[in-house]
Amino acid sequence: MDLPWGKNLVGSFYQPKAVFIDPELLKTLDKRFLHDGLAEVIKYGCIRDESIFRELMSYEDDEELLDNIEKIIYTCCNIKKKVVESDEKDLGERMILNFGHTLGHAVEEYFNYSKYTHGEAVAIGMAEITRRSEELNIxxxxxxxxxxxxxxxxxxxxxxxxxxxEKILHTIKLDKKSSGENINLILLNKIGEGFIKKVSIREIENYI
Known part of the structure; x- marks a missing residue:
């Protein structure tokens, strides 16, 4: 659940008995929201599978994208399944699914969830934290x-x-990946290789 102080701060864990996805529904979406969802697809490419990048870059248009969407959905769901099964309670590896989300959630909250969609905010978060981690030679x-x-x-x-x-730093300190004086940031070695880096709250401004 979202609270006034930030996103996803209260919740419990229940694993689904099944997941139902209707790819045909995606054809009814406004272009902005179709691409909004692609931010999460791009995230999976960043953290685990570079081939997703090659696929997305090869498509001529959204029609070709949608012609291949079932493969993309399966690939992303399979990555998430493996990560979640290895860390059901979100205490370790599962945090990697939050690449781009630490800053992304702060952006959403900063603009009162009205200027940017979730995917757009995550896109900003992925680009910005990677720009900074490159500058830090990570x-x-x-x-x-x-x-x-x-x-x-x-x-x-x-x-x-x-x-x-200062407002952004305050929101980030409330992030669910923070623990005491530290926060777990999701960074990339390179495309397809994400990892978790524990960073002091005092150092966090070096990454945003």
């Missing part, structure tokens, strides 16, 4: 540009936006 040079290129292709925001840094 991520392979060129990774940020690769992410920008695919976000641009699908009309998702990627440019740094002006926000009050």
């Amino acid at each position: 991520t392979k040079i060129g990774t940020h540009n690769f992410i920008e290129k695919i976000l641009m292709k699908y009309g998702l925001p990627y440019k740094r936006i002006e926000m009050d840094k």
